[in-house]
Amino acid sequence: MEDIILKLENITKIYPNGTVANKDINIELKKGEIHSIVGENGAGKSTLMKIIFAIEKQTTGKIYYKGEEINFANSMDAIANGIGMVHQHFMLIPSFTVAENIVLGAEPKKGAFIDKKEAVRVTQELAKKYNFDIDVTQKVSELNVSAKQKVEILKTLYRDAEVIILDEPTAVLTPQETEQLFEQLLQFKQMGHTIVFISHKLNEVKQISDRISVIRLGESKGTHEAKDVTIEKLTELIIGRKLETSYDEYRKPVEHPEMILDVRNLSFKDSAGVPKVKNASFSIKGGEILGIAGVQGNGQEELIKAITGLLPFQEGTVKVCGQEIQKMTIMQKRNAGMSYIPEDRMIDGCAAGASIQDNMISTTYTKNTLSGKLFLKGKTIRKTSQDLIERFAVKTNSEKEKVGALSGGNIQKVVVAREWSTDPKLMIAEQPTRGIDVGSANYIHKELIEMRNQGKGILLVSADLNEVMALSDRLIVMDDGKIVAYFDSLKGVTESQLGLYMLGVEHHSEEEIRRACYE
Amino acid sequence: MxxxxxxxxxxxxxxxxxxxxxxxxxxxxxxxxxxxxxxxxxxxxxxxxxxxxxxKMLYFGYVLVKMVPLCFAGLATLLYFRTGLFNLSTEGVFYISGVVATWFAINPNIMTGNEIVDSAICILAAGVSGALIALIPGFLKAKLNADEMVISLMMNSILFGIGYYIVLNYLAIGGITGTASADFIDTARLTKLIPKTQVHTGLIIMFVMVALVYILLFKTKLGYSIRMTGLNKSFAKYSGMSAFGLFMTVHLLAGFIGGMGSGVELMGLYKKFSWSQLPGLGFTGALMANIGKNHPIGxxxxxxxxxxxxxxxxxxxxxxxxxxxxxxxxxxxxxxxxxxxxxxxxxxxxxxxxxxxxxxx
Incomplete structure (x- = not known):
C-alpha cells in the first residue's frame, strides 16, 4: 500500500476533564487526494487534527506516516516532516509583510541577519509556482481575509508540506473566493499534495473531495467515495437521522406588525477613529427576520455591538419599540425588549466555569419571578432551567453540570434558550449557528422562525450565506461598513448574485437601499 | 435526566x-x-x-484561636478572588483597622462599660474603617482600571507606615513614645468562650461570618453577579451587570470582613496593640482562599x-x-x-x- 501517506490506527483521545473526544478512529489518507473529514461540532474532528499535528497527544492508538510509525514531539516536528495546517483563526503577524510571515521561523540568512531580499525572491517564486496572485511585499494588516488565507497556505508550502490540513477554510470566504480556493486545491492535488479538508458545508465537501470520512460522537462512520455518496446520505451519517432543509413551511404570516427596531444613519468609529459602520439605516417590523449578509469584517460585528451597547456609537439613532436607546445601559436595553445571541459564545455568551443553571438566568435573574429584593429564588430558578433544558433539548445529565463541559452545539442551545426566556420583542442573532453541528443548527433555526411567527422582530447576521438565505424575510448586504444592497424578498435571489454585492462589484441605488427603512 | x-x-x-x-x-x-x-x-x-x-484542651484551644484571623482573612480574600480581582490589600487593612479598633478600645470616653457594646463598637469600627480603606483600590480599579494587585501591595506598606506612626505617637501611654499602644479597656475585649483556654467569642463571630458569606455568594443576587463576573467579565457585561457598582460593593464588603477580622483578633487575643510590623495575616488570607478553593466552607x-x-x-x-x-x-x-x-x-x-x-x- 504505497499510496497511503498517513494512516491513523485506533486513535483514542480522552481529555483530562474526562471528555472522550475520539474513540478507535481509523482513517487512511492517500497521497494526492483531497480527503474531507466531516462531523457535527464536538464530534472530535478538531481533536483528531490536533493529534495529527502533534498539538495534542493521543491516549492510545498509532499514527503511520509514509509507512512508518511516527511519534511527533510537537507541531514543529510535524511541520519539519511535511505536515502543514491552516487554522481557522489565522496565525499571522499583521505588522510583517507577506514574505516575512511566510519565512518566519525558517528565514533565509545572510550572516546573522535575515536576508530580506532573498525572502522576497523565494516567496515570489513560491507564489508563482503555485499560481498565487499576491504581492509579497505588502503588509499582512492590509490584506483581506482571503488573501490572509493564501499567506497561511503559502506558509505551509514554503515548509514543503506534503499533507496540508485546512480547518474550515471556506467559513470566511465569499462564494467567488471559495471557487478560487478550490481551483488552487485541485492544482495542489495534481502536484502530489494531500489535502485534508474540514468543513460543515456539505455541498462544498461533496464538490471538492475525492473521499469523505465521517465522524460521529468521536467514532469513525466510515470513509466514502465522494462521487458515490449524496449530501442527504452524508447528513444522515453525520447526525444519525434525516433532516429537512427548507423552512418555508414553518413560516406563518403575522398580522398588524408593529415597528420593532428602527436604525437611522448609524455611524460607528472604532477607538482608533477608523469608521467601521457608515450611515446605516434599516428597520424591522414584528414577525420578520431581517438578514445581514456580507463578508466577515465589513462592519456587521460593529453594527451589532453598537446596537446592543457593547460599544458606544457616535452618530445616528436607534429605536427599539419607539424608545431611543443610545444612552441606555445594557440592562435598560434588555428591559426595553432587546435580546442578543452573541457572535462568540465562549467570550460573551456564557461563563464556561459556571453551571448550566447559572448560565440560564444571567439575563433574567433580576426579574421578580426569579429573585426578591436580595435573594435568589432557588427552587424557581432550578425549575426554570430544567424547563429550558428540556424545551431546547440540551444534552446533559443535570442543570448543575458546567457549561464548559458541553459540546459547542449544546452551549449554543443554552445561550439561545436563555435569550428566548427573556421574552424579547427584538432578538439579535449574530452567527447563531457558527461552528455548530447540523442537528443543533437546524433546531436553532426553527426556534428563530417560531419566534418570528410569534410577532417578534429578528435581526440575523451570519457569514453563512445558506443560513441567511434560508431564514431571512428581507435582506441587506454590507460591504466596507455600508449597506450596499437591499432585497425585500429572497425569491429568485441566488448565492452568486449576493456574492457580487458582498464583494462590492455591484451595488443598489440609494433609493433602493432606503426601502430597508419602510419608506 | x-x-x-x-x-x-x-x-x-x-x-x-x-x-x-x-x-x-x-x-x-x-x-x-x-x-x-x-x-x-x-x-x-x-x-x-x-x-x-x-x-490537651489548652492545645486544641490554640488551634481554634489561631484559625479565627486566618478564616477572616480568607473570607475577605475569597470575595476578591471570586470577582476575579487579585487584591491583596487585606494585609494592610488588617493593620490599619487594628489601629482604629485600638483607638476606640483605649478611649475611656467612648467605652460604655458594657462588655457586649464595647467590643461590638471596636470590632465594627475596625470593619467600617477596613471597608473605607478598601474602597481606595476598589475605586481605582472600577473607575480607572488600575491594577488592583500593584495598588494593594503598595497600599499595604503605606497603611503600615501610617498605622505605626499613629500607634507610636498617639496611642502609646500618656503621650510617651513606645512600641505598643496603651492597654485596651477591659470591657472592649472579647470574653472567654472555653475556660482555661484562649478561645474567645470571636470564634462564634467567625462561624456566623462563614455562614453569611456562603449565603451571600450562593443565595443572593449580589453573590450571583460576583460569581459570574469572576468567571467571565465579558459575559457579565453582556448580560447587563454593572462592573463599577459590583467592584465597589465587593471591595466594601471584603474590606469590612478583613477589618472585622483584625478587630476580633485584637480584642480576643491581645491586651494592647503591639504589631510592630505587618502581621502577615492578610497574605495568609490568599493562602486560605486558594487551599479552600474560594469556597467559604473550604x-x-x-x-x-x-x-x-x-x-x-x-x-x-x-x-x-x-x-x-x-x-x-x-x-x-x-x-x-x-x-x-x-x-x-x-x-x-x-x-x-x-x-x-x-x-x-
Whole structure:
C-alpha cells in the first residue's frame, strides 16, 4: 500500500476533564487526494487534527506516516516532516509583510541577519509556482481575509508540506473566493499534495473531495467515495437521522406588525477613529427576520455591538419599540425588549466555569419571578432551567453540570434558550449557528422562525450565506461598513448574485437601499 | 435526566480525592524532612506533630484561636478572588483597622462599660474603617482600571507606615513614645468562650461570618453577579451587570470582613496593640482562599487545617530544640502547590475514564 501517506490506527483521545473526544478512529489518507473529514461540532474532528499535528497527544492508538510509525514531539516536528495546517483563526503577524510571515521561523540568512531580499525572491517564486496572485511585499494588516488565507497556505508550502490540513477554510470566504480556493486545491492535488479538508458545508465537501470520512460522537462512520455518496446520505451519517432543509413551511404570516427596531444613519468609529459602520439605516417590523449578509469584517460585528451597547456609537439613532436607546445601559436595553445571541459564545455568551443553571438566568435573574429584593429564588430558578433544558433539548445529565463541559452545539442551545426566556420583542442573532453541528443548527433555526411567527422582530447576521438565505424575510448586504444592497424578498435571489454585492462589484441605488427603512 | 452512578472520577469526588492526596503528599514530605533532621526518632516526632494539638484542651484551644484571623482573612480574600480581582490589600487593612479598633478600645470616653457594646463598637469600627480603606483600590480599579494587585501591595506598606506612626505617637501611654499602644479597656475585649483556654467569642463571630458569606455568594443576587463576573467579565457585561457598582460593593464588603477580622483578633487575643510590623495575616488570607478553593466552607476547613498544623509544629518546637517552627511552612507550600495545581492527578483520572469507557464498550 504505497499510496497511503498517513494512516491513523485506533486513535483514542480522552481529555483530562474526562471528555472522550475520539474513540478507535481509523482513517487512511492517500497521497494526492483531497480527503474531507466531516462531523457535527464536538464530534472530535478538531481533536483528531490536533493529534495529527502533534498539538495534542493521543491516549492510545498509532499514527503511520509514509509507512512508518511516527511519534511527533510537537507541531514543529510535524511541520519539519511535511505536515502543514491552516487554522481557522489565522496565525499571522499583521505588522510583517507577506514574505516575512511566510519565512518566519525558517528565514533565509545572510550572516546573522535575515536576508530580506532573498525572502522576497523565494516567496515570489513560491507564489508563482503555485499560481498565487499576491504581492509579497505588502503588509499582512492590509490584506483581506482571503488573501490572509493564501499567506497561511503559502506558509505551509514554503515548509514543503506534503499533507496540508485546512480547518474550515471556506467559513470566511465569499462564494467567488471559495471557487478560487478550490481551483488552487485541485492544482495542489495534481502536484502530489494531500489535502485534508474540514468543513460543515456539505455541498462544498461533496464538490471538492475525492473521499469523505465521517465522524460521529468521536467514532469513525466510515470513509466514502465522494462521487458515490449524496449530501442527504452524508447528513444522515453525520447526525444519525434525516433532516429537512427548507423552512418555508414553518413560516406563518403575522398580522398588524408593529415597528420593532428602527436604525437611522448609524455611524460607528472604532477607538482608533477608523469608521467601521457608515450611515446605516434599516428597520424591522414584528414577525420578520431581517438578514445581514456580507463578508466577515465589513462592519456587521460593529453594527451589532453598537446596537446592543457593547460599544458606544457616535452618530445616528436607534429605536427599539419607539424608545431611543443610545444612552441606555445594557440592562435598560434588555428591559426595553432587546435580546442578543452573541457572535462568540465562549467570550460573551456564557461563563464556561459556571453551571448550566447559572448560565440560564444571567439575563433574567433580576426579574421578580426569579429573585426578591436580595435573594435568589432557588427552587424557581432550578425549575426554570430544567424547563429550558428540556424545551431546547440540551444534552446533559443535570442543570448543575458546567457549561464548559458541553459540546459547542449544546452551549449554543443554552445561550439561545436563555435569550428566548427573556421574552424579547427584538432578538439579535449574530452567527447563531457558527461552528455548530447540523442537528443543533437546524433546531436553532426553527426556534428563530417560531419566534418570528410569534410577532417578534429578528435581526440575523451570519457569514453563512445558506443560513441567511434560508431564514431571512428581507435582506441587506454590507460591504466596507455600508449597506450596499437591499432585497425585500429572497425569491429568485441566488448565492452568486449576493456574492457580487458582498464583494462590492455591484451595488443598489440609494433609493433602493432606503426601502430597508419602510419608506 | 437519569441519575448517574457515583464515580470517583466525577468532578466533586475527584476534587475531594485530589485534596486528600495533596494533604497526604505534603505530610509525607514533612516526614521525610523530619527523618533528615532528626535521623533516629523521626516517626515519634511525626506522630507528635499530628497529635499534639489533641492532647490537651489548652492545645486544641490554640488551634481554634489561631484559625479565627486566618478564616477572616480568607473570607475577605475569597470575595476578591471570586470577582476575579487579585487584591491583596487585606494585609494592610488588617493593620490599619487594628489601629482604629485600638483607638476606640483605649478611649475611656467612648467605652460604655458594657462588655457586649464595647467590643461590638471596636470590632465594627475596625470593619467600617477596613471597608473605607478598601474602597481606595476598589475605586481605582472600577473607575480607572488600575491594577488592583500593584495598588494593594503598595497600599499595604503605606497603611503600615501610617498605622505605626499613629500607634507610636498617639496611642502609646500618656503621650510617651513606645512600641505598643496603651492597654485596651477591659470591657472592649472579647470574653472567654472555653475556660482555661484562649478561645474567645470571636470564634462564634467567625462561624456566623462563614455562614453569611456562603449565603451571600450562593443565595443572593449580589453573590450571583460576583460569581459570574469572576468567571467571565465579558459575559457579565453582556448580560447587563454593572462592573463599577459590583467592584465597589465587593471591595466594601471584603474590606469590612478583613477589618472585622483584625478587630476580633485584637480584642480576643491581645491586651494592647503591639504589631510592630505587618502581621502577615492578610497574605495568609490568599493562602486560605486558594487551599479552600474560594469556597467559604473550604476556607473554614483550610483555616482549621493550617492552624492545626501550625499549632502542632509550635508545640513540637517548644518541646524539642531540633525542630524549627518554620518547618511547617514546607507543608503549607506543598499543599498550596498541589491543591491549586490543575494537573495533579489528572492523568490518573484520564486513565480511569479510559478503563471505564473500554468496559462499557
Amino acid at each position: 437519569n441519575k448517574k452512578k457515583f464515580k470517583w472520577t466525577d468532578e466533586g469526588p475527584f476534587e475531594f480525592l485530589r485534596i486528600m492526596a495533596s494533604i497526604g503528599t505534603a505530610l509525607l514530605v514533612t516526614f521525610i524532612v523530619l527523618c533528615i533532621v532528626t535521623k533516629s526518632f523521626a516517626l515519634e516526632l511525626f506522630i507528635d506533630l499530628l497529635t499534639y494539638p489533641t492532647q 476556607v473554614l476547613l483550610a483555616a482549621f487545617g493550617i492552624s492545626y498544623l501550625r499549632a502542632g509544629a509550635q508545640l513540637l518546637a517548644n518541646s524539642n530544640p531540633v525542630i524549627d517552627i518554620s518547618m511547617i511552612s514546607i507543608v503549607e507550600v506543598i499543599l498550596t502547590l498541589l491543591i491549586s495545581s490543575q494537573y495533579f492527578l489528572r492523568k490518573w483520572r484520564g486513565k480511569q475514564m479510559l478503563k471505564e469507557e473500554q468496559k462499557n464498550g
